[in-house]
Amino acid sequence: MANEAVFTLEPGALSSLAPMSIVLATAFLVLLWDVIAKPRDRGILLGFSIAGLALAAIVSLILWSHADPVSHTIFSGRLAIDRFSLFFNLVFSVVATLVLMISRDYLIREQIDVGEYYALIMFSVFGMMLLAAAADLLMLFIGVEAMSIPVYVLVAFNRSRIRCIEGALKYFILGAFATAFLLYGIALLYGQTGTTSLADIHTFLEGSSGSHVLVPVGIALMIVGFGFKIGSVPFHMWTPDAYEGAATPVTAIMATGVKAAAFAAIIRAFLAFSPSLVMFRVVLWVIVALTVVVGNIAAIRQLNLKRMLAYSSIAHSGYMLAALLAIEPIWGPQTSNAMSSLLYYLLAYLFMNIGAFGVIVVVGSRENEAVDVRDWAGLGFKYPWLGAAMALFMLSLGGLPPTAGFFAKFYLFSAVVHAGYTPLIILAVLMSAASFFYYLRVVVYMYMQPSEGACTPTVSPLAAVAIGVSALATLWLGIAPSALFPFLEWAQRSVAVLL
Amino acid sequence: MDNPYVALLFSFSFAIIFSLVFVNLSRIFGQSRPESEKLDTYECGAPPIGNARTRISVKFYMVAILFILFDIEAVFVYPWAVSLRSFVAKGMGTFVFVEMLIFLGMLFLGWLYVLKRGALKWD
Amino acid sequence: MTVQSVLSVAAILFSLGLYCVLTRKNAVSVLMGVELILNAANLNFVAFSSFTGTIGAPEVAGRVFAVMIIVLAAAEAAVALAIILAIFRRMGTVEVDNLNELRE
Numbered sequence: 001m002a003n004e005a006v007f008t009l010e011p012g013a014l015s016s017l018a019p020m021s022i023v024l025a026t027a028f029l030v031l032l033w034d035v036i037a038k039p040r041d042r043g044i045l046l047g048f049s050i051a052g053l054a055l056a057a058i059v060s061l062i063l064w065s066h067a068d069p070v071s072h073t074i075f076s077g078r079l080a081i082d083r084f085s086l087f088f089n090l091v092f093s094v095v096a097t098l099v100l101m102i103s104r105d106y107l108i109r110e111q112i113d114v115g116e117y118y119a120l121i122m123f124s125v126f127g128m129m130l131l132a133a134a135a136d137l138l139m140l141f142i143g144v145e146a147m148s149i150p151v152y153v154l155v156a157f158n159r160s161r162i163r164c165i166e167g168a169l170k171y172f173i174l175g176a177f178a179t180a181f182l183l184y185g186i187a188l189l190y191g192q193t194g195t196t197s198l199a200d201i202h203t204f205l206e207g208s209s210g211s212h213v214l215v216p217v218g219i220a221l222m223i224v225g226f227g228f229k230i231g232s233v234p235f236h237m238w239t240p241d242a243y244e245g246a247a248t249p250v251t252a253i254m255a256t257g258v259k260a261a262a263f264a265a266i267i268r269a270f271l272a273f274s275p276s277l278v279m280f281r282v283v284l285w286v287i288v289a290l291t292v293v294v295g296n297i298a299a300i301r302q303l304n305l306k307r308m309l310a311y312s313s314i315a316h317s318g319y320m321l322a323a324l325l326a327i328e329p330i331w332g333p334q335t336s337n338a339m340s341s342l343l344y345y346l347l348a349y350l351f352m353n354i355g356a357f358g359v360i361v362v363v364g365s366r367e368n369e370a371v372d373v374r375d376w377a378g379l380g381f382k383y384p385w386l387g388a389a390m391a392l393f394m395l396s397l398g399g400l401p402p403t404a405g406f407f408a409k410f411y412l413f414s415a416v417v418h419a420g421y422t423p424l425i426i427l428a429v430l431m432s433a434a435s436f437f438y439y440l441r442v443v444v445y446m447y448m449q450p451s452e453g454a455c456t457p458t459v460s461p462l463a464a465v466a467i468g469v470s471a472l473a474t475l476w477l478g479i480a481p482s483a484l485f486p487f488l489e490w491a492q493r494s495v496a497v498l499l
Numbered sequence: 500m501d502n503p504y505v506a507l508l509f510s511f512s513f514a515i516i517f518s519l520v521f522v523n524l525s526r527i528f529g530q531s532r533p534e535s536e537k538l539d540t541y542e543c544g545a546p547p548i549g550n551a552r553t554r555i556s557v558k559f560y561m562v563a564i565l566f567i568l569f570d571i572e573a574v575f576v577y578p579w580a581v582s583l584r585s586f587v588a589k590g591m592g593t594f595v596f597v598e599m600l601i602f603l604g605m606l607f608l609g610w611l612y613v614l615k616r617g618a619l620k621w622d
Numbered sequence: 623m624t625v626q627s628v629l630s631v632a633a634i635l636f637s638l639g640l641y642c643v644l645t646r647k648n649a650v651s652v653l654m655g656v657e658l659i660l661n662a663a664n665l666n667f668v669a670f671s672s673f674t675g676t677i678g679a680p681e682v683a684g685r686v687f688a689v690m691i692i693v694l695a696a697a698e699a700a701v702a703l704a705i706i707l708a709i710f711r712r713m714g715t716v717e718v719d720n721l722n723e724l725r726e
Contacts, residue, residue: 138690173652173656173702184636186663187663187667190666194674
């Protein structure tokens with residue numbers, strides 16, 4: 001045959017797939033256990049899923065400590081099982097565990113406690129892990145789809161509520177649209193560079209004189225695709241509707257896991273495109289400015305907590321995107337700084353968001369979802385722990401010291417300022433000051449309104465643990481941020497070695 | 500056997516012989532009780548004459564979508580079958596074979612789920 | 623046939639798909655528009671893979687990509703149709719204009 005397949009199987013390639021394989025196997029096990037054994041109490045499926053996630057996290061830790069070379073690509077450079085992807089494996093395991101813990105009560109309350117829910121979460125976590133490990137645009141595409149398709153189903157999961165399926169349709173149409181743009185961009189990049197490997201694309205762009213017309217068009221289309229996925233302005237229209245329509249635990253995973261995975265892919269892709277990114281600085285600048293302004297201003301109007309958090313997540317996407325502006329054509333300390341602060345920001349953002357959504361889940365009931373902030377009046381006095389946790393998450397989202405949100409913003413903004421984008425960061429700081437208006441409104445309603453709120457929280461031990469862990473993490477990341485930095489540095493450095 | 504089209508010839512001959520044999524086997528051994536319904540033009544259970552733009556029962560949707568999903572997965576088997584020999588030559592035959600078994604195993608698990616969930620029950 | 627002519631067809635398909643997604647009111651038509659864009663990308667991949675390789679030994683990554691797109695597009699369509707079906711059962715229509723439960 002003329003075209004010999006270029007494929008090598010590196011030693012240890014299969015064992016480094018273990019975290020993903022465990023998650024996938026758990027998903028299948030949960031799915032089949034539910035239909036074959038028909039357990040009356042789905043708690044066992046929850047246990048299985050969490051055990052699978054814990055096992056995947058442990059294996060990731062073992063791989064982390066054994067990761068002798070900082071960067072390790074397998075299957076001829078298709079997947080990178082480096083510390084970057086292992087870091088994200090851990091993040092996704094924790095995120096999915098917390099989300100599963102806050103899901104349980106919601107599912108029982110809405111009478112949708114079926115095995116498919118747990119399986120779909122696991123399938124989507126598999127996609128996220130694949131996405132974070134993608135060192136090739138093909139794997140990136142498969143990861144995006146493997147993550148998104150289960151989430152489309154999850155958004156529509158509560159079929160009896162019309163808002164759910166409406167949100168699902170909107171999310172699907174724009175999500176599929178985004179994927180199509182992403183693909184078209186990938187196709188053009190492939191046409192010009194003749195490869196889909198990120199490392200090879202990086203080498204090509206380094207050596208090219210810049211006269212390749214398809215490269216900028218391809219990267220631009222990919223920015224549009226990614227922009228949709230993370231909900232940056234002007235590609236954010238679906239976000240509030242999908243977030244509001246979806247079941248609250250599903251919203252939690254959309255706002256955290258999906259976004260973190262998308263950012264993992266964006267970091268890898270943008271570092272690969274770094275030699276050509278100079279011409280996109282203005283575009284990125286405008287996207288960041290628009291996202292920060294529109295997200296924060298629109299959130300001020302929202303009395304619906306889920307819509308408010310949707311716009312808040314748009315604003316946070318904007319802050320995180322700003323870190324990409326600091327990427328230099330050649331890897332240097334400035335890029336390195338920006339990337340570790342971005343990873344730190346993601347981590348802080350995950351915990352405070354899951355915590356906030358967790359509190360919304362337990363405060364709501366079947367009759368009243370309690371997404372209207374006016375229903376929260378006086379909650380802080382009746383349920384002091386719940387009120388304190390929500391207040392912590394809100395203040396952290398706003399960025400008040402000494403919470404995780406403050407240090408996240410501090411590191412990220414100073415990294416971008418060092419890259420010379422002071423006006424943009426002044427705008428971002430002003431906007432995050434404005435954001436206190438709507439974050440504090442929740443606190444004001446909880447503590448400074450007469451206790452007439454219609455909501456009746458029911459806190460199960462499982463949900464309490466999840467909210468407690470998120471709160472502790474939010475505090476710990478804020479009090480001892482430097483403890484985490486060595487890990488983040490290893491993680492981001494492993495991406496650099498790949499290039 | 501140098502001509503690559505010999506394989507195609509085999510494939511066509513096999514298809515023709517196979518269909519001829521089975522059609523005639525059922526004619527020879529099968530019972531034949533013709534009635535007007537049976538002799539009518541076959542149209543997947545729908546009346547063959549009339550407006551084609553009528554609404555179709557939603558029960559078809561499940562079968563159709565599952566058919567599409569399982570059918571399209573077969574597209575992965577073709578490139579695998581074509582390139583298997585070159586992998587065997589490189590001593591990676593077992594690995595590549597097991598990979599396909601894993602893939603088919605996952606499809607099987609999917610089918611098992613569909614079956615146990617009752618998605619293929621007509622009523 | 624040159625690579626440019628194939629790319630032009632793909633670009634036209636892409637534009638048609640975009641037009642379809644932006645103007646159609648029926649959810650199924652919108653889905654068809656998305657599929658058009660996906661297939662435009664697919665055509666690009668196959669074209670690039672045929673024209674960048676040498677005769678008899680095409681660049682194989684593009685073809686692998688094309689196969690993956692076909693399969694994942696089918697999976698997406700299955701999920702989309704299930705969602706559209708759920709909407710039809712609840713509302714008796716699949717016009718996207720009628721979906722206005724979620725508003726500010």
